[in-house]
Amino acid sequence: MKKTIGAFVILxxxxxxxxxxxxxxxxxxxxxxxFIKHHPSLQIRFExxxxxxxxxxxxxQLSERERQLVMDYCRFRLGIDTxxxxxxxxxxxxxx
Numbered sequence: 001m002k003k004t005i006g007a008f009v010i011l012x013x014x015x016x017x018x019x020x021x022x023x024x025x026x027x028x029x030x031x032x033x034x035f036i037k038h039h040p041s042l043q044i045r046f047e048x049x050x051x052x053x054x055x056x057x058x059x060x061q062l063s064e065r066e067r068q069l070v071m072d073y074c075r076f077r078l079g080i081d082t083x084x085x086x087x088x089x090x091x092x093x094x095x096x
Contacts (some may be wrong), residue, residue, distance in 0.1 A: 006016060018036060019034060019035070020043065020044050021022060023048075025052050037076045046077060049066065049070060050094040054082055056090075058090075059084060059087045062090075070093060
């Protein structure tokens with residue numbers, strides 16, 4: 001019994017390291033979009049500024065916090081390591 005519980009705890013911890021999600025609006029409802037991360041991390045909830053139907057902001061209008069959210073999303077969801085120094089890098093993250 002202890003081994004089974006231990007196995008479930010380890011499995012749950014591994015799922016947390018390799019699974020994540022982001023939220024999007026779909027017909028005025030919040031939709032949760034799960035994904036498998038490219039790199040393990042303790043972060044589970046991610047922000048995808050491209051998920052909603054509104055026009056994304058250009059790179060110049062993103063705050064430092066928003067840039068960091070986009071870089072985290074690109075790295076863990078898409079496997080793209082970027083510094084967001086150009087508009088093309090931002091569009092590359094949004095194109096997928």
